[in-house]
Amino acid sequence: MARKPREQGPYPESVNRLVEAFAAMPGIGRRTAERLSFWVLKASSEEASALTDAIVAVKGSVRHCDICWSIADASPCPICTDPSRDASLVMVVEQPKDLVNLEKTGNYCGVYHTLMGRLDPLDGVGPDSITAGDLLGRVVDPTRNARGTKVREVVLALNPDMEGDTTGLYLAELLSGSGVTVTRLARGIPSGSQIEFANRAALADAIALRQRFGS
Ligand SMILES: [Zn+2]
Known part of the structure:
Protein backbone atom coordinates (compact mmCIF):
# COMPACT_ATOMS: atom_id res chain seq x y z
CA MET A 1 0.00 0.00 0.00
CA ALA A 2 1.34 3.41 -0.95
CA ARG A 3 2.28 5.70 1.88
CA LYS A 4 0.11 8.73 2.37
CA PRO A 5 2.06 11.81 1.24
CA ARG A 6 3.07 14.19 4.04
CA GLU A 7 1.05 17.36 3.90
CA GLN A 8 3.48 19.65 5.69
CA GLY A 9 6.54 19.30 3.46
CA PRO A 10 9.66 17.21 4.01
CA TYR A 11 10.85 18.70 7.34
CA PRO A 12 9.73 18.58 10.97
CA GLU A 13 6.96 21.07 11.70
CA SER A 14 9.19 23.62 13.46
CA VAL A 15 11.58 23.70 10.49
CA ASN A 16 8.66 24.08 8.09
CA ARG A 17 7.50 27.09 10.10
CA LEU A 18 10.93 28.70 9.83
CA VAL A 19 11.13 28.01 6.08
CA GLU A 20 7.66 29.53 5.62
CA ALA A 21 8.67 32.61 7.64
CA PHE A 22 11.78 33.21 5.52
CA ALA A 23 9.92 32.47 2.28
CA ALA A 24 7.40 35.21 3.13
CA MET A 25 10.20 37.82 3.00
CA PRO A 26 10.60 39.91 -0.16
CA GLY A 27 13.02 38.45 -2.67
CA ILE A 28 13.43 35.16 -0.79
CA GLY A 29 12.45 32.08 -2.76
CA ARG A 30 11.86 28.63 -1.40
CA ARG A 31 15.44 27.41 -1.88
CA THR A 32 16.94 30.47 -0.21
CA ALA A 33 14.44 30.10 2.65
CA GLU A 34 15.62 26.53 3.12
CA ARG A 35 19.29 27.57 3.07
CA LEU A 36 18.63 30.24 5.71
CA SER A 37 16.72 27.74 7.82
CA PHE A 38 19.60 25.25 7.63
CA TRP A 39 21.96 28.03 8.71
CA VAL A 40 19.78 28.61 11.77
CA LEU A 41 19.75 24.87 12.54
CA LYS A 42 23.54 24.79 12.34
CA ALA A 43 24.10 28.06 14.20
CA SER A 44 25.17 28.26 17.84
CA SER A 45 22.60 29.35 20.41
CA GLU A 46 24.37 32.75 20.60
CA GLU A 47 24.12 33.30 16.85
CA ALA A 48 20.46 32.31 16.78
CA SER A 49 19.69 34.53 19.78
CA ALA A 50 21.46 37.50 18.16
CA LEU A 51 19.06 37.17 15.23
CA THR A 52 15.88 36.89 17.29
CA ASP A 53 17.03 39.65 19.69
CA ALA A 54 17.65 42.01 16.74
CA ILE A 55 14.16 41.32 15.36
CA VAL A 56 12.50 41.86 18.75
CA ALA A 57 14.50 45.08 19.31
CA VAL A 58 13.51 46.53 15.93
CA LYS A 59 9.84 45.75 16.50
CA GLY A 60 10.03 47.25 19.99
CA SER A 61 11.92 50.49 19.37
CA VAL A 62 11.45 51.45 15.73
CA ARG A 63 8.14 52.78 14.57
CA HIS A 64 6.56 54.79 11.79
CA CYS A 65 6.36 58.57 12.00
CA ASP A 66 2.66 59.43 12.38
CA ILE A 67 3.06 62.30 9.90
CA CYS A 68 5.27 60.96 7.10
CA TRP A 69 5.42 57.17 7.70
CA SER A 70 9.23 57.16 7.70
ZN1 LIG B 1 8.13 62.22 9.80
Missing part, protein backbone atom coordinates in the same frame (compact mmCIF):
# COMPACT_ATOMS: atom_id res chain seq x y z
CA ILE A 71 10.83 54.65 10.04
CA ALA A 72 12.26 56.38 13.09
CA ASP A 73 12.86 55.95 16.82
CA ALA A 74 10.27 58.62 17.59
CA SER A 75 7.15 60.21 16.15
CA PRO A 76 7.18 62.84 14.74
CA CYS A 77 10.51 61.85 13.19
CA PRO A 78 13.64 64.07 13.21
CA ILE A 79 12.97 65.24 9.63
CA CYS A 80 9.38 66.32 10.36
CA THR A 81 10.48 68.23 13.48
CA ASP A 82 13.60 69.86 11.97
CA PRO A 83 12.91 73.63 11.84
CA SER A 84 15.52 74.11 9.08
CA ARG A 85 13.47 72.00 6.66
CA ASP A 86 10.70 73.43 4.46
CA ALA A 87 7.58 71.56 5.60
CA SER A 88 5.49 73.09 2.79
CA LEU A 89 7.41 70.91 0.32
CA VAL A 90 6.55 67.19 0.58
CA MET A 91 8.42 64.59 -1.45
CA VAL A 92 6.52 61.34 -1.92
CA VAL A 93 8.58 58.12 -2.02
CA GLU A 94 7.55 54.49 -2.32
CA GLN A 95 9.67 53.03 0.47
CA PRO A 96 12.03 54.09 3.27
CA LYS A 97 15.09 52.99 1.26
CA ASP A 98 14.28 55.61 -1.40
CA LEU A 99 14.21 58.33 1.25
CA VAL A 100 17.64 57.27 2.50
CA ASN A 101 19.11 57.52 -1.00
CA LEU A 102 17.44 60.87 -1.77
CA GLU A 103 18.72 62.28 1.54
CA LYS A 104 22.26 61.33 0.50
CA THR A 105 22.11 63.89 -2.31
CA GLY A 106 22.07 66.63 0.33
CA ASN A 107 20.07 68.68 -2.20
CA TYR A 108 16.61 68.42 -0.75
CA CYS A 109 15.43 70.68 2.05
CA GLY A 110 11.75 69.68 2.27
CA VAL A 111 10.03 66.84 4.14
CA TYR A 112 8.84 63.43 2.93
CA HIS A 113 5.86 61.13 2.71
CA THR A 114 6.51 57.37 2.49
CA LEU A 115 3.76 55.44 0.70
CA MET A 116 4.93 52.06 2.10
CA GLY A 117 4.36 50.52 -1.30
CA ARG A 118 3.00 51.33 -4.71
CA LEU A 119 -0.10 50.52 -6.66
CA ASP A 120 0.09 47.26 -8.54
CA PRO A 121 -3.41 46.40 -9.75
CA LEU A 122 -2.20 43.22 -11.46
CA ASP A 123 -0.96 41.98 -8.10
CA GLY A 124 -4.04 43.16 -6.21
CA VAL A 125 -2.31 46.13 -4.50
CA GLY A 126 -4.87 48.94 -4.37
CA PRO A 127 -4.97 52.43 -2.79
CA ASP A 128 -5.89 51.04 0.65
CA SER A 129 -2.54 49.23 0.78
CA ILE A 130 -0.52 52.46 0.58
CA THR A 131 -0.59 55.62 2.72
CA ALA A 132 -2.21 57.81 0.05
CA GLY A 133 -5.09 58.73 2.37
CA ASP A 134 -2.65 60.14 4.94
CA LEU A 135 -0.92 62.14 2.21
CA LEU A 136 -4.22 63.71 1.20
CA GLY A 137 -4.93 64.36 4.89
CA ARG A 138 -1.66 66.30 5.26
CA VAL A 139 -2.48 68.38 2.19
CA VAL A 140 -6.04 69.33 3.13
CA ASP A 141 -5.41 69.69 6.87
CA PRO A 142 -2.17 71.55 7.82
CA THR A 143 -2.48 70.35 11.44
CA ARG A 144 -1.67 66.86 10.13
CA ASN A 145 1.46 68.07 8.33
CA ALA A 146 4.93 68.59 9.81
CA ARG A 147 5.00 71.55 12.24
CA GLY A 148 1.42 72.48 11.27
CA THR A 149 2.61 73.89 7.94
CA LYS A 150 0.34 74.26 4.89
CA VAL A 151 1.59 72.11 2.01
CA ARG A 152 2.51 74.12 -1.09
CA GLU A 153 4.08 71.49 -3.34
CA VAL A 154 3.99 67.68 -3.52
CA VAL A 155 6.95 66.19 -5.43
CA LEU A 156 6.34 62.67 -6.70
CA ALA A 157 9.63 60.75 -6.45
CA LEU A 158 8.35 57.41 -7.69
CA ASN A 159 10.26 54.81 -9.62
CA PRO A 160 10.15 55.30 -13.42
CA ASP A 161 8.36 52.06 -14.25
CA MET A 162 4.78 50.93 -14.80
CA GLU A 163 3.78 50.63 -11.12
CA GLY A 164 5.46 53.97 -10.31
CA ASP A 165 3.60 55.68 -13.17
CA THR A 166 0.28 54.10 -12.14
CA THR A 167 0.81 55.32 -8.58
CA GLY A 168 1.79 58.81 -9.77
CA LEU A 169 -1.33 59.17 -11.91
CA TYR A 170 -3.51 58.02 -9.03
CA LEU A 171 -1.94 60.50 -6.58
CA ALA A 172 -2.14 63.40 -9.05
CA GLU A 173 -5.84 62.67 -9.48
CA LEU A 174 -6.34 62.30 -5.71
CA LEU A 175 -4.65 65.66 -5.03
CA SER A 176 -6.28 67.57 -7.90
CA GLY A 177 -8.70 70.09 -6.52
CA SER A 178 -6.77 70.44 -3.25
CA GLY A 179 -4.94 73.50 -4.60
CA VAL A 180 -1.49 71.96 -4.09
CA THR A 181 1.08 71.99 -6.90
CA VAL A 182 2.05 68.45 -7.94
CA THR A 183 5.46 67.96 -9.53
CA ARG A 184 7.54 64.89 -10.31
CA LEU A 185 11.24 64.22 -10.50
CA ALA A 186 12.84 65.02 -13.84
CA ARG A 187 13.49 61.93 -15.93
CA GLY A 188 17.20 62.02 -15.18
CA ILE A 189 16.81 58.53 -13.79
CA PRO A 190 16.80 56.04 -16.66
CA SER A 191 13.40 54.44 -17.25
CA GLY A 192 13.10 51.08 -15.54
CA SER A 193 15.81 51.83 -12.98
CA GLN A 194 15.26 52.20 -9.26
CA ILE A 195 15.59 55.23 -6.99
CA GLU A 196 17.14 53.11 -4.26
CA PHE A 197 20.09 52.34 -6.55
CA ALA A 198 20.33 55.60 -8.56
CA ASN A 199 23.55 57.54 -8.22
CA ARG A 200 23.74 60.74 -6.23
CA ALA A 201 24.34 63.14 -9.16
CA ALA A 202 21.43 61.77 -11.20
CA LEU A 203 19.09 62.10 -8.23
CA ALA A 204 20.28 65.62 -7.42
CA ASP A 205 19.55 66.65 -11.04
CA ALA A 206 16.17 64.92 -10.95
CA ILE A 207 15.22 66.91 -7.84
CA ALA A 208 16.52 70.24 -9.12
CA LEU A 209 14.85 69.84 -12.53
CA ARG A 210 11.53 68.52 -11.29
CA GLN A 211 8.55 69.25 -13.49
CA ARG A 212 4.89 69.96 -13.03
CA PHE A 213 3.00 66.65 -13.14
CA GLY A 214 1.31 66.07 -16.50
CA SER A 215 3.68 68.35 -18.41
